[in-house]
Amino acid sequence: xxxxxxxxxxxxxxxxxxxxxxxxxxxxxxxxxxxxxxxxxxxxxxxxxxxxxxxxxxxxxxxxxxxxxxxxxxxxxxxxxxxxxxxxxxxxxxxxxxxxxxxxxxxxxxxxxxxxxxxxxxxxxxxxxxxxxxxxxxxxxxxxxxxxxxxxxxxxxxxxxxxxxxxxxxxxxxxxxxxxxxxxxxxxxxxxxxxxxxxxxxxxxxxxxxxxxxxxxxxxxxxxxxxxxxxxxxxxxxxxxxxxxxxxxxxxxxxxxxxxxxxxxxxxxxxxxxxxxxxxxxxxxxxxxxxxxxxx
Numbered sequence: 048x049x050x051x052x053x054x055x056x057x058x059x060x061x062x063x064x065x066x067x068x069x070x071x072x073x074x075x076x077x078x079x080x081x082x083x084x085x086x087x088x089x090x091x092x093x094x095x096x097x098x099x100x101x102x103x104x105x106x107x108x109x110x111x112x113x114x115x116x117x118x119x120x121x122x123x124x125x126x127x128x129x130x131x132x133x134x135x136x137x138x139x140x141x142x143x144x145x146x147x148x149x150x151x152x153x154x155x156x157x158x159x160x161x162x163x164x165x166x167x168x169x170x171x172x173x174x175x176x177x178x179x180x181x182x183x184x185x186x187x188x189x190x191x192x193x194x195x196x197x198x199x200x201x202x203x204x205x206x207x208x209x210x211x212x213x214x215x216x217x218x219x220x221x222x223x224x225x226x227x228x229x230x231x232x233x234x235x236x237x238x239x240x241x242x243x244x245x246x247x248x249x250x251x252x253x254x255x256x257x258x259x260x261x262x263x264x265x266x267x268x269x270x271x272x273x274x275x276x277x278x279x280x281x282x283x284x285x286x287x288x289x290x291x292x293x294x295x296x297x298x299x300x301x302x303x304x305x306x307x308x309x310x311x312x313x314x315x316x317x318x319x320x321x322x323x324x325x326x327x328x329x330x331x332x333x334x335x336x337x338x339x340x341x342x343x
Contacts, residue, residue: 060113060147060155068150069104073131077167079174081121082140093170106163109147109155117154118142124172144175188252196260199246201239203229212259219262226266233270237278238288240267245290248329263291268300272307280313289320290329297332309337 058064069075073096080090095103122140130136139149145160157163161179168176193212200208207225210218230236244263247256267275279292295301296309296317309317314337321333 058151059111060109060151060153061111062108062158063111064150065107065109066104068128068137069100069107071130071136072100072128074129075100075103076127076129077124077172078127079124079172081123082125082138083121085125085127091172091174093167093172102166106157106159106166107147108158109150110158111155113151113153113155114146115153117148118146122148124167124175141175144179185253189254189257192250192252193257193259195250196246196257200243201229211262212257214259219259219265222262223266223269233274234278234281237267237270237275238282238284240264241279241291241295242285242288243291244294245287245292248290248294248326251326251328264295264298264300267295268298272305276307276310276313280310284316286320286324289317293317293321293325293329293333293337297336302336314338 075095076092077095078085078090078092080087084090120142122142124141126137126139126141127135128137128139137149139147141147141157141163142154144164146154146156148154164175164179167173197205197208197212204222204225207218207222211222226236226240230239240263244261244267246263247260275295279288284292292313318333318338321329321338325333
């Protein structure tokens with residue numbers, strides 16, 4: 048490899064740079080691995096030459112000027128460009144199936160990331176397509192879950208919940224204000240929020256709990272500890288409220304700052320409920336939280 052591959056300096060990325068580099072290419076090796084794993088035997092790889100280089104050039108067109116930044120991940124596949132003498136003249140990595148690094152002073156967005164992904168898959172490098180398909184599934188699952196969370200909100204809060212779930216500016220503050228106005232009586236407000244806070248543990252998808260789903264819990268944490276205990280011990284609680292209480296009492300914010308002893312009647316009720324119906328993560332948190340003293 049040369050000390051300064053073509054297109055690796057201070058010049059901003061551009062499609063013209065891609066074309067200039069690949070015009071001098073005799074062979075392009077594409078390896079389905081990051082730059083630190085190029086020798087991995089199991090990494091799929093293809094060699095591109097002759098007419099296919101022209102097609103690859105078209106698919107590597109970028110948004111001129113680049114992003115002005117560099118992705119923190121290593122990126123893959125890796126594209127090694129060699130001239131007729133076998134000299135490596137460029138080394139690029141693809142990032143998130145939508146960008147490229149190594150072409151100039153910063154990363155650049157591809158103009159046709161899906162097209163390149165399909166082209167690679169047609170030649171046996173299916174990893175990028177599989178990642179795209181996985182991301183699409185995750186996005187669909189996330190959207191379905193978001194819709195369910197909004198539907199789980201009290202009807203009076205639905206519009207504000209929708210805005211909060213979309214991370215609109217100031218939406219959670221407006222939701223909290225609406226909760227206070229709609230439920231001025233503390234017991235009703237706390238029980239309503241506890242029920243809504245019981246949504247996340249029964250709806251698991253990849254990526255953990257979305258930030259907006261913890262909004263009811265954050266509002267509960269703003270309530271006085273004694274008020275929470277009174278609200279949850281003065282009536283019979285529904286299963287969804289027990290779910291929400293269990294999540295509240297095992298949250299880091301509660302265990303890290305409140306350190307208040309849960310009333311024994313409530314603690315026993317939560318242990319029985321989670322032991323009988325809880326998910327494995329709920330049981331784990333119980334064993335390391337409010338259920339510690341009663342577990343082996």
